[in-house]
Structures are given as C-alpha cells and as structure tokens.
Amino acid sequence: MDSGGVAPQLSEEATHHLQQGIVMLLSQWSALQMAVHNEWGGRQSSQLADQLALDIFSWFTHSREPLYIDDLENILDEAMLSLNTMTEDGSIEEVAEKLMTMHEECLEGNYQSIEKLREAGSRPAVHHIRQAVNEDNDDDDDDDDDNDENMGNDNSSNMIVDAPEAPPPNLNPAEMPVEEPRASNPKVAEADDGWVVVASKRNRGKRN
Amino acid sequence: MTFKRRNGGRNKHGRGHVKFIRCSNCGKCCPKDKAIKRFLVRNIVEQAAVRDVQEACVYDTYTLPKLYAKMQYCVSCAIHSHVVRVRSRTDRRKRDPPQRFRRRDDMPKPGQAPRPAGGAPVRT
Numbered sequence: 001m002d003s004g005g006v007a008p009q010l011s012e013e014a015t016h017h018l019q020q021g022i023v024m025l026l027s028q029w030s031a032l033q034m035a036v037h038n039e040w041g042g043r044q045s046s047q048l049a050d051q052l053a054l055d056i057f058s059w060f061t062h063s064r065e066p067l068y069i070d071d072l073e074n075i076l077d078e079a080m081l082s083l084n085t086m087t088e089d090g091s092i093e094e095v096a097e098k099l100m101t102m103h104e105e106c107l108e109g110n111y112q113s114i115e116k117l118r119e120a121g122s123r124p125a126v127h128h129i130r131q132a133v134n135e136d137n138d139d140d141d142d143d144d145d146d147n148d149e150n151m152g153n154d155n156s157s158n159m160i161v162d163a164p165e166a167p168p169p170n171l172n173p174a175e176m177p178v179e180e181p182r183a184s185n186p187k188v189a190e191a192d193d194g195w196v197v198v199a200s201k202r203n204r205g206k207r208n
Numbered sequence: 209m210t211f212k213r214r215n216g217g218r219n220k221h222g223r224g225h226v227k228f229i230r231c232s233n234c235g236k237c238c239p240k241d242k243a244i245k246r247f248l249v250r251n252i253v254e255q256a257a258v259r260d261v262q263e264a265c266v267y268d269t270y271t272l273p274k275l276y277a278k279m280q281y282c283v284s285c286a287i288h289s290h291v292v293r294v295r296s297r298t299d300r301r302k303r304d305p306p307q308r309f310r311r312r313d314d315m316p317k318p319g320q321a322p323r324p325a326g327g328a329p330v331r332t
Contacts, residue, residue, distance in 0.1 A: 089249050
C-alpha cells in the first residue's frame with residue numbers, strides 16, 4: 001500500500017487504526033452528526049459524511065507535501081459547507097487538532113488515543129434531539145409548576161407549620177383568600193403534605 | 209435574452225408557486241426554494257468570554273451548551289454577509305463542493321459500495 005512520499009511511512013496496521021480512528025472521531029463530532037441526522041445537506045448528507053472520512057484519510061496518506069493543520073481545517077470547513085452548516089463554535093479547530101495528533105501517534109505506533117475513542121464511543125452518546133423534546137415537555141410542565149409553587153411557597157410554609165397545630169385565628173383571614181380559589185376549582189386534589197395540585201390550564205382548554 | 213442560470217436562480221421544478229419566507233437578517237420576503245439556507249452551530253458564550261464564565265462557574269466540569277439555528281437569507285443578505293460569493297460564468301455551473309485529490313487506484317475501504325456513476329450528489 002503506497003503511503004505518501006515525503007511524509008513518514010505508515011505501517012499497514014497504523015493505517016488501519018488511523019482509518020478507524022477517523023471514523024470514530026467523526027462519529028463523535030456532534031455538529032457533523034446533527035447535520036447528517038437532520039439531513040441539513042439534503043438527502044445525500046450521510047454519503048457526504050462518509051466521503052469526508054475518506055477525504056481525510058486520503059489526505060493523510062496520499063499527500064506529498066508536509067501536512068499542515070490549516071489544510072485539514074479547510075477540508076472540514078468545506079465539508080460542513082457542503083452540508084449547509086456554518087460551524088462557528090470552534091469544533092473544526094478541535095477536530096482538526098485531534099486528527100493531527102492521532103496521525104502523529106499512529107506514525108509512532110501509539111494507539112492509545114484511538115483506544116480511548118473506542119471506549120468513549122461505547123458509552124451512550126448524548127442525544128440532542130431527545131434532549132430538545134424532553135426540554136419542551138419539561139418547559140410546559142415547569143411553567144405551570146413554577147406558577148403553582150410560587151403561589152404555594154408564600155403560604156404553604158404557614159400551612160404546613162400550622163396544620164398539625166390548630167390554625168391560629170389571626171391567620172385565618174390570610175389563609176382564606178388563598179384557599180378559596182383552590183377550593184372552588186373542581187379539579188383540585190388535596191395532597192398529603194398540604195400541597196394542592198391544580199390542573200394545568202392547557203388541559204382545561206383542550207377538554208372544553 | 210440569455211439565461212444566467214439553468215434553474216433560474218431557484219429550486220422550483222414542477223410547481224407554479226412556493227410560499228415565501230422572511231429573511232432572518234433583513235426581513236425581506238424571499239421564496240423558500242430561492243433562499244440561501246444555512247444551519248448555524250455556535251457556542252452560546254463567545255470565545256472571549258468562555259474563560260470568564262468557566263471561572264465563575266459553580267460546577268467543576270460544565271460543558272457549555274451550543275446554539276443551533278437555521279438561518280434563511282435572501283440573496284442580498286447572503287452576498288452582503290459573505291455567505292455566498294459572486295462567481296464567474298464558468299464557476300457558476302459548478303454544483304459540487306470542491307473535490308479533493310483522491311487516489312482511485314487503491315480503495316481506502318475494501319468492500320465499499322461503488323460510488324454513484326454521476327459522481328456529484330444531486331441536490332434536491
């Protein structure tokens with residue numbers, strides 16, 4: 001297998017490891033994976049991503065002049081542009097640096113970084129899409145809960161503290177206006193610890 | 209009169225009308241297929257302020273979140289903000305991303321599926 005003329009030669013085992021390392025590193029690059037998963041580059045996004053891995057590999061092995069990280073950054077940048085993605089988060093520099101160090105280590109026969117990547121890849125990856133979905137659901141719940149908790153926090157401490165004891169008569173007028181709207185709500189469920197669960201307004205609107 | 213581009217500057221085939229979208233920069237109405245669409249991946253905290261935020265952070269290792277946005281530019285804004293560039297008459301016909309030199313004689317991945325004969329991926 002012919003490997004670059006001027007650059008130091010890579011053994012076959014090293015090329016194999018380097019190829020695997022490139023693929024694993026790209027699979028952990030969140031911007032690229034999001035672009036492929038959401039097809040930001042069109043229907044051919046996954047093919048473009050695979051082509052990028054091949055391009056990087058051939059650049060490492062088949063370029064005759066000394067390797068500069070700027071050229072590698074250009075390759076990554078143009079690949080992301082072909083996927084209609086403008087990465088301004090510095091991830092291109094980071095990935096390029098990791099690729100260069102991986103290549104240098106493969107030249108020396110040191111495959112530790114690739115092994116680390118393999119272990120990191122076996123761990124479950126962060127799913128951006130699921131997080132977004134969960135955040136949307138949580139945001140809906142949180143808004144209502146915050147409103148309820150804010151209402152409850154001001155008086156619930158009084159309610160909790162005073163509930164085991166007999167409620168002092170001077171606190172009754174303060175508690176009455178708070179309890180009335182909750183008692184009048186037909187969907188109120190009394191919780192054991194003095195909290196009152198109020199159904200969210202959205203469900204009420206949909207059911208009506 | 210000559211045609212500057214084969215597709216007329218937009219991606220409308222088999223339709224009479226597409227709805228317009230508003231440019232995310234200037235608000236101009238632009239047909240959805242003609243707009244230049246880019247996905248933006250940015251850090252929420254700028255590079256200069258990352259160190260300050262990390263020093264003030266309560267948690268030891270906190271990965272700063274990123275901002276994902278879809279930008280839709282009208283042609284004027286895209287050119288003005290250097291998203292796209294004016295190209296020469298021969299360069300206008302190029303639809304592929306620049307091809308890197310590639311050795312075809314030895315396939316890097318043995319057993320890989322053969323590349324499409326057209327070479328260039330067709331943009332929908």
